[in-house]
Amino acid sequence: MLPLIGIDRDAAFIEYARQEAQEQGMNHITYIQGDILQIPLYDYGVPVTLNTHDLLIFNQSVSQEYMNLYKARLMTAEELNEIRLGGLGR
Secondary structure (H helix, E strand, C coil), X not given: CCCEEXXXXXXXXXXXXXXXXXXXXXXXXXXXXXXXXXXXXXXXXXXXXXXXXXXXXXXXXXXXXXXXXXHCCCCCHHHHHHHHHHHCCC
């Protein structure tokens, strides 16, 4: 089983995710409290996926999350397209 990394700024959310994973027998996840934008995982070849927490609360679709990264110049269009294709299993 591949190791997974979960990253979030909110310590309470990390603890919630850890408990949920343990209940499902998923003990191969490492949790990091921090800002994903400050951790250059993609630059080091770590497979990355993007998602949105809750469309109703944050009013952000996954497409908007991609645009946020592009507009902030944190990722290029090419990098975002690679992540998109990876998320589709290509």
